[in-house]
Amino acid sequence: MEIIEKIKTNQLVENQTEIQKICLDKLKSSPLPNPKSELWRLSNKSKFSNFLDYSVNKKDLKFDTPYPKNSQNTIRLIIGENCQIQFIEENYSIQQLSEVELDKYIKEQISCFDQNENWSDLLNLSLSCKKNILGLKINGSKIPPIEIFSHASSNSLNAKTLVIFLEKNCDIELLQVNLGKEESSLSQSTFFFLEENSSLNHGVVSYGKNGSNLLNSLNVIQQKNSEYNLGSLHFKFNYARFEINIKQSEGNAKTNIKSMQITKKDEQISTYTKINFNGPNGFLDQINKSLADDKSHAIFEGSIIVPKIAQKTDASQLSRNLLLSDLAQIDTKPQLEIIADDVKCKHGATISQLNEEELFYMRTRGITLAEASKLQLSSYFQEIISFIPVTKDRWNLLDKILNEN
Amino acid sequence: MVKENLVKDVVKEPYKYGFVTDIETEKIEKGLNEDIIRLISQKKEEPKFLLDFRLKAFKKWQKMDEPDWAGLGYGQIDYQDIIYYSAPKQKEKISSLDEVDPKLLETFDKLGIPLTEQKKLTNVAVDAVFDSVSIATTFREELAEHGVIFCSISEAVKNHSDLIERYLGTVVPASDNYFAALNSAVFSDGSFVYIPKGVTCPMDLSSYFRINSGDSGQFERTLIIAEESSSVSYLEGCTAPMFDTNTLHAAVVELIALDDASIKYSTVQNWYAGDEEGVGGIFNFVTKRGKCLGKRSKISWSQVETGSAITWKYPSCLLLGEESVGEFYSVALTNNLQKADTGTKMIHIGPKTKSTIVSKGISAGNSINSYRGLVKMGTKAKGSRNYSQCDSMLIGDQAAANTFPYIKSQQPNSEIEHEASTCRISEDQLFYLQSRGIEFEEAISMMVSGFCRDVFNQLPMEFAAEADKLLALKLEGSVG
Numbered sequence: 001m002e003i004i005e006k007i008k009t010n011q012l013v014e015n016q017t018e019i020q021k022i023c024l025d026k027l028k029s030s031p032l033p034n035p036k037s038e039l040w041r042l043s044n045k046s047k048f049s050n051f052l053d054y055s056v057n058k059k060d061l062k063f064d065t066p067y068p069k070n071s072q073n074t075i076r077l078i079i080g081e082n083c084q085i086q087f088i089e090e091n092y093s094i095q096q097l098s099e100v101e102l103d104k105y106i107k108e109q110i111s112c113f114d115q116n117e118n119w120s121d122l123l124n125l126s127l128s129c130k131k132n133i134l135g136l137k138i139n140g141s142k143i144p145p146i147e148i149f150s151h152a153s154s155n156s157l158n159a160k161t162l163v164i165f166l167e168k169n170c171d172i173e174l175l176q177v178n179l180g181k182e183e184s185s186l187s188q189s190t191f192f193f194l195e196e197n198s199s200l201n202h203g204v205v206s207y208g209k210n211g212s213n214l215l216n217s218l219n220v221i222q223q224k225n226s227e228y229n230l231g232s233l234h235f236k237f238n239y240a241r242f243e244i245n246i247k248q249s250e251g252n253a254k255t256n257i258k259s260m261q262i263t264k265k266d267e268q269i270s271t272y273t274k275i276n277f278n279g280p281n282g283f284l285d286q287i288n289k290s291l292a293d294d295k296s297h298a299i300f301e302g303s304i305i306v307p308k309i310a311q312k313t314d315a316s317q318l319s320r321n322l323l324l325s326d327l328a329q330i331d332t333k334p335q336l337e338i339i340a341d342d343v344k345c346k347h348g349a350t351i352s353q354l355n356e357e358e359l360f361y362m363r364t365r366g367i368t369l370a371e372a373s374k375l376q377l378s379s380y381f382q383e384i385i386s387f388i389p390v391t392k393d394r395w396n397l398l399d400k401i402l403n404e405n
Numbered sequence: 406m407v408k409e410n411l412v413k414d415v416v417k418e419p420y421k422y423g424f425v426t427d428i429e430t431e432k433i434e435k436g437l438n439e440d441i442i443r444l445i446s447q448k449k450e451e452p453k454f455l456l457d458f459r460l461k462a463f464k465k466w467q468k469m470d471e472p473d474w475a476g477l478g479y480g481q482i483d484y485q486d487i488i489y490y491s492a493p494k495q496k497e498k499i500s501s502l503d504e505v506d507p508k509l510l511e512t513f514d515k516l517g518i519p520l521t522e523q524k525k526l527t528n529v530a531v532d533a534v535f536d537s538v539s540i541a542t543t544f545r546e547e548l549a550e551h552g553v554i555f556c557s558i559s560e561a562v563k564n565h566s567d568l569i570e571r572y573l574g575t576v577v578p579a580s581d582n583y584f585a586a587l588n589s590a591v592f593s594d595g596s597f598v599y600i601p602k603g604v605t606c607p608m609d610l611s612s613y614f615r616i617n618s619g620d621s622g623q624f625e626r627t628l629i630i631a632e633e634s635s636s637v638s639y640l641e642g643c644t645a646p647m648f649d650t651n652t653l654h655a656a657v658v659e660l661i662a663l664d665d666a667s668i669k670y671s672t673v674q675n676w677y678a679g680d681e682e683g684v685g686g687i688f689n690f691v692t693k694r695g696k697c698l699g700k701r702s703k704i705s706w707s708q709v710e711t712g713s714a715i716t717w718k719y720p721s722c723l724l725l726g727e728e729s730v731g732e733f734y735s736v737a738l739t740n741n742l743q744k745a746d747t748g749t750k751m752i753h754i755g756p757k758t759k760s761t762i763v764s765k766g767i768s769a770g771n772s773i774n775s776y777r778g779l780v781k782m783g784t785k786a787k788g789s790r791n792y793s794q795c796d797s798m799l800i801g802d803q804a805a806a807n808t809f810p811y812i813k814s815q816q817p818n819s820e821i822e823h824e825a826s827t828c829r830i831s832e833d834q835l836f837y838l839q840s841r842g843i844e845f846e847e848a849i850s851m852m853v854s855g856f857c858r859d860v861f862n863q864l865p866m867e868f869a870a871e872a873d874k875l876l877a878l879k880l881e882g883s884v885g
Binding site: 308311321323324325326327328329330331332333334335336337338339340341342343344345346347348349350351352353 | 782784797799800801802803804805806807808809810811812813814815816817818819820821822823824825826827828829
């Protein structure tokens with residue numbers, strides 16, 4: 001793997017920024033994550049090396065999206081393309097973070113990174129050049145929905161970084177779309193900072209093509225009384241990892257997560273979540289759904305950490321999985337680590353196939369097996385898809401996963 | 406404040422099995438090397454195959470690393486500072502209990518273990534293991550009438566070496582894990598049970614393990630074989646004196662169930678847990694595994710874990726036979742600075758296999774109590790089912806309860822369900838019971854007992870009562 005050699009010899013990127021230097025220093029001694037650690041144990045080694053096989057992309061990318069055209073009601077931003085972003089209206093403002101602000105925040109984050117746990121972020125920040133880091137601060141209300149795109153180009157490794165500060169009392173809907181190309185790797189790291197009383201409805205749709213690889217890391221810090229809702233969908237990737245790291249820094253915040261991954265052929269898609277309650281009265285409602293078909297492998301690992309300070313936490317986590325083929329496999333591990341005693345925490349996990357009784361019922365009503373299966377699947381998907389913002393009218397995701405995939 | 410004092414009073418309840426029996430023992434020198442293993446084997450007059458088994462295991466153990474994934478954070482164990490063989494000195498051969506050193510009988514009497522003739526009415530056959538050797542097994546003649554073999558493993562090596570050679574290490578291979586390899590190299594004694602075809606064992610069998618010396622480890626090995634259509638219920642208990650050093654206990658238990666056979670294995674583990682500051686206590690590293698080889702065979706583990714400074718224990722079932730059944734019912738209680746990492750592994754290999762896991766963890770004081778379990782559906786486990794339930798109860802805001810379920814499925818035509826929850830003794834419930842005139846301590850005992858009911862229901866009568874008492878004793882009033 002060329003990239004690893006380059007990290008070792010400090011030749012990964014030219015004209016390194018200070019952040020790139022710090023990250024490369026952290027990676028240098030052990031450039032690869034420890035395959036024995038829980039977070040990487042199940043990761044398919046050859047697929048992971050596929051991700052690292054491409055050389056770093058230095059050219060500007062042309063953006064051609066298969067998705068709906070921009071409309072006047074939404075703000076569309078493309079990481080790497082927009083030079084100057086500034087929307088200042090009566091009710092709201094969206095402005096780019098200054099270089100100083102951006103550097104300061106990222107450095108703060110890096111200082112608490114662990115080589116293994118934040119390997120994806122360290123790699124991302126080692127690779128991301130200034131142009132590919134988009135930093136925004138948003139405040140106000142009645143903000144139009146925002147769409148932010150990250151995309152890869154064929155036969156190369158691309159890194160994109162997004163940093164967003166949501167100021168007090170701000171309320172937005174944001175859809176993040178990660179597009180993979182044929183034979184490509186995309187490293188996407190996202191950092192959100194939600195100030196008091198702010199609310200973010202966040203959607204993540206990651207959609208690849210043959211031979212696409214993705215490392216998608218999402219870091220959220222929530223101050224008190226903030227609300228973070230995430231709906232995510234990952235499909236069509238040779239190898240994809242979605243790492244969600246949420247910290248309720250003072251407790252008293254609300255987090256809802258509905259995530260889903262669909263694997264077919266010999267794909268491997270995994271979701272790792274870590275929710276840290278750092279204060280009392282935190283709330284979490286999480287559901288992850290997986291569907292594994294053909295020879296694919298779907299993985300979910302979720303951990304909920306409730307230290308002593310986080311009294312009155314109310315957290316639930318559910319992992320629901322559909323295994324549709326004899327050669328596919330599913331691994332799931334919802335875990336709880338609790339020290340505070342006055343808490344309500346629960347988790348559940350199920351692995352099964354389509355419900356035979358329901359299929360039979362529909363077939364007795366004249367619906368073909370194929371259609372009946374589709375109906376059942378659509379109800380399984382719908383719970384997640386309806387939670388992804390900005391999709392209802394413009395993005396026909398359900399149709400896309402049922403018919404194209 | 407009143408409640409807090411109560412907590413301290415009750416938790417302070419001394420460990421009543423902590424006495425040391427002053428008896429002359431024969432010990433070999435400290436340390437572990439090939440010569441020591443040869444010496445143990447020679448002392449036990451073992452056949453060559455067993456010595457080879459031990460030496461092979463030792464070689465593997467030397468190449469292995471001590472596992473640290475459970476994050477139990479105990480101090481370094483010096484394996485060269487342990488005595489691997491310690492036996493009470495007694496006459497060469499014992500033909501009846503009258504010849505057993507009265508001090509030993511007294512010890513087991515104090516522990517409430519029915520070894521002496523007058524206690525035979527209890528109808529439980531007992532194999533008592535004191536440090537490294539088995540000192541007595543009761544009811545042997547009665548069991549022999551039914552063809553049941555129940556003896557110490559050393560005796561079995563002499564008298565039934567064909568069975569030992571055939572089955573030893575087939576469920577837990579010597580190279581399975583670090584502590585199993587260590588046990589395979591140095592195991593000193595343990596129990597052996599063989600239930601012939603079609604026999605339902607006429608009484609419960611029981612083994613009682615007692616560590617007496619502070620500087621010797623205990624490495625016992627249990628092997629139970631249930632032939633076709635047989636069934637047996639086996640109970641295991643353990644205690645140790647209070648020492649301010651840590652004593653190592655690394656046991657291996659292997660169960661084999663053939664067609665239509667059923668084995669029920671119950672444990673009440675009450676090793677010395679160390680004092681309030683976490684000084685002393687037993688390091689308990691146990692590998693327990695059952696193999697449901699035959700069709701419709703069943704292995705059921707039930708355990709009440711209250712002792713030990715460190716517990717590392719995952720009684721497991723390999724479900725190979727069609728329609729075989731695995732069960733795991735566990736109550737694990739930790740207090741003060743105890744750390745327990747316990748759970749089970751249900752490996753579904755054969756078709757239509759079923760497993761049930763019910764685990765109840767109670768953590769109090771500054772302890773850490775983790776459930777770690779694996780449920781795996783192999784590619785051939787068509788029509789298999791698993792249901793797991795893991796509940797934790799937290800008492801006080803210093804204790805930790807963790808749940809780590811590993812779930813893996815490669816068979817679409819199977820179902821896995823897992824659920825876990827965390828709760829505490831609620832003030833409301835406590836208030837309700839107290840307002841009905843129920844004492845504070847009794848109210849807590851009732852609630853803990855209710856929390857554990859699903860597991861206690863699975864324990865044999867003798868144990869259920871003991872377990873209930875044990876928990877009440879250890880926990881009453883622990884709510885601050």
